[in-house]
Amino acid sequence: DQQVKQNSPSLSVQEGRISILNCDYTNSMFDYFLWYKKYPAEGPTFLISISSIKDKNEDGRFTVFLNKSAKHLSLHIVPSQPGDSAVYFCAASLYNNNDMRFGAGTRLTVKP
Amino acid sequence: DTGVSQDPRHKITKRGQNVTFRCDPISEHNRLYWYRQTLGQGPEFLTYFQNEAQLEKSRLLSDRFSAERPKGSFSTLEIQRTEQGDSAMYLCASKQGVEAFFGQGTRLTVV
Numbered sequence: 001d002q003q004v005k006q007n008s009p010s011l012s013v014q015e016g017r018i019s020i021l022n023c024d025y026t027n028s029m030f031d032y033f034l035w036y037k038k039y040p041a042e043g044p045t046f047l048i049s050i051s052s053i054k055d056k057n058e059d060g061r062f063t064v065f066l067n068k069s070a071k072h073l074s075l076h077i078v079p080s081q082p083g084d085s086a087v088y089f090c091a092a093s094l095y096n097n098n099d100m101r102f103g104a105g106t107r108l109t110v111k112p
Numbered sequence: 113d114t115g116v117s118q119d120p121r122h123k124i125t126k127r128g129q130n131v132t133f134r135c136d137p138i139s140e141h142n143r144l145y146w147y148r149q150t151l152g153q154g155p156e157f158l159t160y161f162q163n164e165a166q167l168e169k170s171r172l173l174s175d176r177f178s179a180e181r182p183k184g185s186f187s188t189l190e191i192q193r194t195e196q197g198d199s200a201m202y203l204c205a206s207k208q209g210v211e212a213f214f215g216q217g218t219r220l221t222v223v
Contacts, residue, residue: 004154006154009152032210034210034211036214041216042216042217043116043118043203043205043214043215043216043217044155044203044214045213045214046211046212046213049210049211089154089155091154093210099157099160099168099170100157100212101157102154102155102156103154104152104153104154105152105153105154
């Protein structure tokens with residue numbers, strides 16, 4: 001059962017433009033959401049998170065938006081840089097729960 | 113380096129052999145997780161330890177899989193009688209709060 005879905009397997013943007021990565025979830029009990037970035041031959045690294053009591057969280061060039069009614073979240077990267085090229089995973093969990101569910105990932109390519 | 117470390121990074125084994133992977137978590141983290149990732153998929157939860165106690169196991173974890181965390185420090189994941197379907201990246205993660213920190217993973221290839 002795929003409770004977290006990333007429907008776009010890949011995204012290509014020009015350097016300096018905005019990258020928008022999307023994620024949908026089905027379990028309305030999820031109350032904490034995270035984004036991870038993964039480079040080849042490395043494990044996922046934590047990027048940014050958001051609690052369900054918020055609808056936006058910002059950290060430098062990265063902003064995550066949460067729309068609970070639509071069960072949708074998105075990650076915005078502005079401006080995009082070539083070093084941002086990686087696979088981005090969306091994850092959801094119950095707060096402090098142990099079974100964090102991941103989406104299948106979106107491969108972002110930022111072209112110089 | 114105070115991150116999560118995994119050993120080995122790569123393992124090639126013949127079908128039917130047993131393999132064991134090791135994970136050293138961030139030292140102050142009392143929670144340790146094992147995930148499995150196959151091509152084109154996100155990480156899938158396998159099992160979880162709070163200190164030395166294994167508190168949760170996914171139904172993905174068949175009886176050929178066993179995990180331990182003696183003394184609540186490092187952890188091992190053993191796969192007995194490996195099958196080709198076991199070929200995957202095995203990821204270990206540790207956390208204290210909500211964010212999990214992952215190791216680089218062990219890529220297992222069963223031939």
